[in-house]
Amino acid sequence: MSAQRTTIVDIQHKTFKKKLQGYDPADVDQFLDDVIETLEDEGQQRAALEAEISDLKERISHFKAMEDSLQNTLILAQRTADEVKASAHKEADLIRAEARVSVEKEIAQYGDRANEARREYQRTYETTEKARSELRSLLMTHLSLLDKTEIQRSPAAQAAPAEAPEAPAGEGDVAANGSTVSYVDL
Secondary structure (H helix, E strand, O other): OOOOOOOHHHHHHOOOOOOOOOOOHHHHHHHHHHHHHHHHHHHHHHHHHHHHHHHHHHHHHHHHHHHHHHHHHHHHHHHHHHHHHHHHHHHHHHHHHHHHHHHHHHHHHHHHHHHHHHHHHHHHHHHHHHHHHHHHHHHHHHHHHHHHHHHHOOHHHHHOOOOOOOOOOOOEEEOOOOOEEEOOOO
16 A cells, blocks of 8 residues: 555546456456445545534534533522522511511510509509598598487487587588588598
8 A cells, every 4th residue: 555545536547557368448447437436425425424523513512502501500590599598588587586576565565554554553543442541531520420419419409409509611511400510621
């Protein structure tokens, strides 16, 4: 074999010397035509395959770029999802904290209202007790006066009512039976 590659054109233009008792030139020419045709077909197939390889390499490069882009998009989407999740957790924590503070304020307000109601109840109770005590004292005083009046009205005093000394204005009233009733200041 020679160092140079034989091409289809070389085969087409190749001529052989003629010798006695050599090969049949028609058979050799037919064989060379078959070799040329086969090489032309293989050359076309090779060119088609090389074009297809080139196209496939280009497509692989395109898909590789798409894969890189998708990979970057997925990474970005994951980061965004993580950030959204973290943000949602922070917001939920803030909402919980605000709700807790709000509830604590409401509880404190209700506690203050309950304490105020207790104090108002205590004041009302004390006022009622004071009024009862004063009324009891007043009634006891009137009862005492009634008892004194009954004692003063003995059977002899009932037969002839004596004239009662005049009481200063505002110190007593005349009862239905004519006796004078005095009020005691409390």
